[in-house]
Amino acid sequence: MVIDTATSLRLLELHYLPEPPTHTNKQASVLRWAAAGKSNGDIAEITGLTRRNCECYRGEIFRKLGVATRGQVQSPMSAASREK
Template sequence: MAHLSARDYAEALALGLQLVELAVRRRPRIAARERRRLERLQPRLERMARLAQRCSEAPETPRAAAATHLTPREVDVMRWLACGKTDADIATMLAISPRTVHKHLEHIYEKLGVETRTAAVMRLQATSSMPGKREARG
């Protein structure tokens, strides 16, 4: 399996959403049971597509990587982590094992001087423009 970028993920979700919308709205011969399933799937795909789009539009983090000495792969893991993905999700999208993701996170925690996923994201957001970083208002 190839590495799945945030942009690829967003495009795949958008395509899936288009297919669901097409099936629900333009295919009268779909059984009522299948139509209900598709209708339940549609809002979930919409939420996932919005999140994936935000992640795909997020700026790269070279400044944060340089400041924290993260490897490019650790930056990939952190970008998906900041988007709320689980270790299993990240592993699938990066075409690595969940254990490898866990190992990357161990190294990230050590480099950032933190102990949790949330703390790692917050620390990196403080030094970069990772997804989810809020601009100070004033």
């Protein structure tokens, strides 16, 4: 998978943080399903959360990773899900 320069730089920044961002269990679940390419609606159905909760968890994940769009976070999420 090809990632853009901004995403590559953000990954490097995250790698060198004293402590990497941590996620709650529910955030980690949303992160894994989003990395698999699932939509918020799909993730809500799979996890039993509401669509709005999935959007909120996704927003928190984006904030912690310092990204603004799903496209910026797709590759880091895939990498994070493989590490577990």
